[in-house]
Amino acid sequence: MKRLYLDLSIRLKIFVIFYSVITIITLSIGIYSYQTVKKQIIDKVSTTNIGMIAQIGNGISAMRKQVEDWATIFISSQPVQSKLSQNGSSGESLENTLYDGPTASIMAYMLTTSIFDYLSLYGTADSPVFIESTGNGGTPYPLSNIYKSPIYSKVKQNNGAPYWFSLTENQNIFFHDDQSEMIGMSRIVRNVYNGNHIGLLFVGIHSDTVRKFYLKNLYDDEHGIVMLDQNGTPLLQAGMPQYQTDEFFNVLNGMDVQTQTGTEIVSINGEKLLVTYSTMDSLGWRVFYMVPFAFLTNELSTIKEFALILIFVCLILSLPIMLVSTIFLTAPIKTLQKSMKRFQNGNFDERVDIKYRDEIGELGRGFNSMVSKISSLVNDVYLLKISEKEAELKALQAQINPHFLYNMLDTIFWEAQASGNKKISDMIISLSRLFRLNLNRGSSLTSVAKEKELIGHYLALQKMRFEEKLQYHIEIPTELDHYVILKLILQPFIENAIIHGIEKRHEGGTVKVTGHLVNDNLEFIIEDNGIGMDESTINKIMNYVPPSRSNLSSDTSGYGTHNVFARLQHFYNDGYTLSVESQIGVGTKVLLRIPIKSGLEREVIS
Template sequence: MRERVKNRFRDLKIFYKVLLACLSMTILISLVSGGITYFIASKIVLNKTIEQTQETIHQLVDNYDAFMELMNYRVNTIAFNETVQEELREEEDEETKSLQTESYYSRARRVNRLLVQMFYSIQMEDIEIYGEGNRVYFCSANDTDKPFLENEDKLIESARNEKGGIVYYNDLEESGCIQVVKQIKDNLTMTPLGVLRIGVRTSALERIQKDINFGSEGKVLLLDQNNEIILGDHIELSKQAEELFTDWYGNFQYEENNETYQIVYAISEDTGWKTVGIFPREVITNSTSPVQLATIASVTTGIILSIILSILMSRMMSNPIRKTVGALKDVSKGDFSVRLEDARKDEYGELNQEFNHTIEQMENLLDEISESRLLNKEMEFKALQAQINPHFLYNALDTVSWMARAKGEEDISDLVTAVSKLLRISISNKEEMFTIEKELLYVKDYLYIQKTRYKNRFEVQYTIDNRILSHKVPKLTLQPIVENAIVHSVEMSSKKTMLHISGYMEGEDIYLEIEDTGIGMEKETLDHLLKPSKEKVNLKTTHTGLGLYAVDQRLKYLFGDDYGITATSVLGEGTTIKVRIKGEA
C-alpha cells in the first residue's frame, strides 16, 4: 500500500506535486499556528477571568469584613456603655427593680433605649443582653417577647470562653442567623457582668453580593471559620474545605457530578470566613467563542490564500517545464528552429540555455550529416559512373595487356595492368578499410600511371615506419591527396617536382604526410580544397577539389573531430598535407 501511494505520487505531474507540497505545508502551518494562537488566547482569557474573579472575591471579603466590623462596633458600643455597665454591676432587689423598670429614666429603661438605638432591622434579627443575675434585656422588630433559643447556653458559654473577645456563631439551623456574641466585663475590674448577643440576618450578607455576577451558572459560597455554610447551596466542596483551602487565597479546578468548575477563594483575616467563587469552565469556553471564531476565520482565510498562492507557484514552476516538453515534442517532429526563452537568470534559464545550445548542436550535426550524405552520394555516383560494365572493362584491359606483352611491349602491358588494378580497387565494395600497406600499393599503382603520363616531371620518395603498415585506414584515403599533389603541383609546375610520402607514429596516433616541392597555393585555394563553399572559386584547374574535403569528413566521422587533414602551403615552395589517423589499440 505504501509503495503504491509512493508510486502514484511519483507519477503525478509537477504541477500537482508542488501544489500538494505547498498546500500540505501551509495548511499544517495554519492549523498549528491557529491551534497555538487559540491555546494562548484561551490561556489569557482564563487567567484574565481568574484574575477578575479574584478581585471580585477580595472585594466581597472586604465588604463582608466591613459589614461585620460594623456589627462589632455596635457590639462594643453596647458592651462598653456606662449605663449598661452600671445596670449589670448592681444587684437590685425586686422592689427596686420594679421601680426602676417603671421609671422612664431608670437604667433599665435607658439600656432598652440604647438597644433600640443600636438595633437595625435590615441587618439584625434581635439584640439581647444576658446579665449575671439572670437579668435579660431584649430588643427585636418581630416580637416583644424574648424568643426561645436552643443554643442559648452554648452561645453564652462560647462568649465566656473567649473572655471578652467577639465570637461569630453559625446558628442558621436553629435561628437562621449568624450570632455575634461578646462577654461584657467591668471596665475597671474586668469582672464578668454578662453576655451580649446580636442576631445578624443572612439577608444582609446576601444583599452585599447581590451585584456580583459569575455568569448564569456561577455562584458564591460563604463558609464560616468552621467550614459551615453561611451563604450558598450545600455542595460536596464544603466537606473538603479543610484540604482545599490551605492558603489565604488561591484558585484551582474542581470536578463534581462530571462537571468541571473553576474555584477562586479568599479567607478573611478578621472573621476567618471563606468566600468562594464557583463558575463552570464552560463560562470560560463561552467567553473564548469570539477568539475561537476569529481563529477559525483567520485559519480559513490563510488556507484559502495558501491555495491561491500554491496554485500560482505551481504554475510558475510547471509552466517552464511544460514549455520545454512542448519544445522537445516539436524537435522530435523535426522542427529544429524551436527555441526557449533563455533571458531568465534562474535554473530554468540555465536549462533553456542548455536546451537551445543542444538543439543548435543537433542542427549543425544534422547539417554535417546531410552534407556528408551528399558527398557520399556524389562519390557513389562517381563510383557508379566508373563501374559501367566493370567486367567488360577488366576483360578488355586484360586483353590489351596480353596483346602488348605478346608483342613485347612490356611498358604498355605494365601500364595497363596498373590501370586495371586501380580500377578494380576503386570500384570494389568488398572492403571499406585497407591496411596502410595495401593503401600504399594502391598509391604506387596510381603514381606509376601518372609517371607514365608525365614522364620525368616528378619523383617520389617514401619514408614509412614499418610499425604502421598493419594499421587500417578507410579505402582511398591517400589516393585523393596524392592526386591533389599531382594536379596542383606537377601539372602547374614547369620544373621537376619532388613528392615525399612519409608515415610515422606519435603516441597512439598515426600521421601520413604528402609533401611536394611544387608552386604552392594561395590561402583561398587551400581553404576551398579543405572546405568547399557554394560560391565559385577561381581555381587554376578543372579538378573539383572535393577529394580532400571528402577524406577529411570521413576521417572525422570515423575517429572524431581531432582527426583528419591539415594543410600548409607556401607560394613558390610547395604544399604539405598531413593526415592524422587514430591508431588501433
C-alpha cells in the first residue's frame, strides 16, 4: 500500500493527503461536543488572560525601572557620593543637602509620585546616613546585622546591580516595628570615580502601593493575581482572598511550567481554577492570573451543529478547488521534467522559462545554472583534451633522458676546467643548474627560493652573453623563500625584458627583479630601462594566441608569457593580478600579484 502511494504522481499524492486530512478532521469533529466548545472558551479566556499577564508584567517592569532609575540618579548624585566617601558623616546634614541642593528635584519627584514607601542609605557605619519613609516606617537595623543575612550575600553577588526580594515579617532585615508586606530592592553603592564599595541602598515598596498604582482594575473577587520570586516565595497577592493559603502557594510552586507563558487547570480544595502564568526574563519572577473554572462554564454555548454543517460544506466545495490547485502547483514541475529529458538527450542549450520566485522557481533557476555550468565544463574538457594531446606530442618530441644531459654537461665542465677556461665552466654550471631547476622533478610548483635561484642562473648566463651591455639586480628577501608559487612564472617576463628591451638598445640596460609580501599576496616586479613598447606590442603579448599544429610558425614571441597566463588562470582562477606598463625610450614594468597558497609546502618539499 505504501509503495503504491509513493508511485503515484505528485498531483495525486497532494489530492490523497488533502482528502485524508479532511476525512480525519470530519470524523474527529463528530466526536467533539461539549468538550470542543469548552476548549474554545478556555482558549479565548486564556488569550485574554495572557494579555492581562502582559499588562501586569508591564506594570511591574515599569515600577522596577522607575525605582531603579531613580535609585541610580540618587546614589550617583554629588551629595550622596560625597557623604558616603567621608566616614562618619551625619544623616541630618545629608538630608539638608539633598532637599536644598541640586538634588531637590529628584527628592521632590520621589515624594510626589510615591514610587516607594521606605528608603535607607548606609555608609560604612552601623547606622544609616539617610532615611526616608512615606508613613510611620520602622526602626532600621544596624548594618552589621544586614551583613549576616543571605539577602545581603545576593546583593553583594550582584556587584552593584539591583537585587529585588520579598520582605515579610520573618525576613525583614532592614527595619523592624513594621508588619506590612513589602517588596524590597537593594544594591551596593560604588564610588563613581574609582568603583570602590562605599555604601548600601535599600528601597521598600508596600504591597498596597503596588496594587494601587500598578495593578489597579486588574483583579477582583473572581480574578486573582499572585507573584512569586525566583525561589517561589510570595511577593504579592491581589484579589480572590479566599485562595491565599499555604496550600494554594504550594500548588502554584508545584506547577510543571514548561514554557515562559502558558495556561493550566489546577484544583484547590476540590475547586478548579484556570491559571495563566508567565515568567519575567530579567528576574525569574513568575506571575499567575487565576479565574475560577465555574465562572467560565456559565458562558459556554454549544455550536456543534453549525460546525458540522460548515465542515460538510467545506468538504464538498474543496473538491473542485483542490483539483484546480493541484494542476496549478504541478504544472511547473511537469515543464521542468520535460526540459530535463531534452537535456538528457544531449540538448545542452536547454533552458527553463522561470516565472515565479517560489521553491519550484528556485529549482528551475538551479537547473538552468547547472545546465550552463555543465555545458561550459564540457567545452572546457574538450579544449583541455586538445591541449593535453598537443602537450603529449611536444613531450614526445622533447623526450631526452635528463641524466644523459647531466652527464654530458658534467663531462664538458671537466673538459673546460682541464683547459683552464673558467668562463665556460661557469656557463656550464649555471646551465646545468638552470636545467635541473627547470625540470624540478616534474612538479608544476616550486618555492620562491628555487625560482629566485633559477632566474639568478638565467641572468648570469645572459650576462656572460651580453657582458657589460646587461646589468641585473635581484631583490627578493629571504623571508619569502618558503612560500610556494608556480614554476617558471618570472623567467618569461625577464626573457622578454632582455630580448625586446635591452638587446635592442645600443648601450644596453638593467633588469631589476623585486619581491614583496603585501597583505596575503606575493608581489613581484620585473623592470627594465630598455627601449620600451607601444600599446600594440603590449596587447600582442597580453593577448597572444598560440598557433595551431596546422599553422606553426617560427615566431614564438609571446608564447612564454601566454603559457604563464594560462597556468596562472588555471591555478589561481581570477585571484591574481598581472599588469604591464611601458613607455617608448623609458622602459617596461611588469607587476605580478598572486595569493598565498597554504598547505603546499609539503608537496614542494617532497
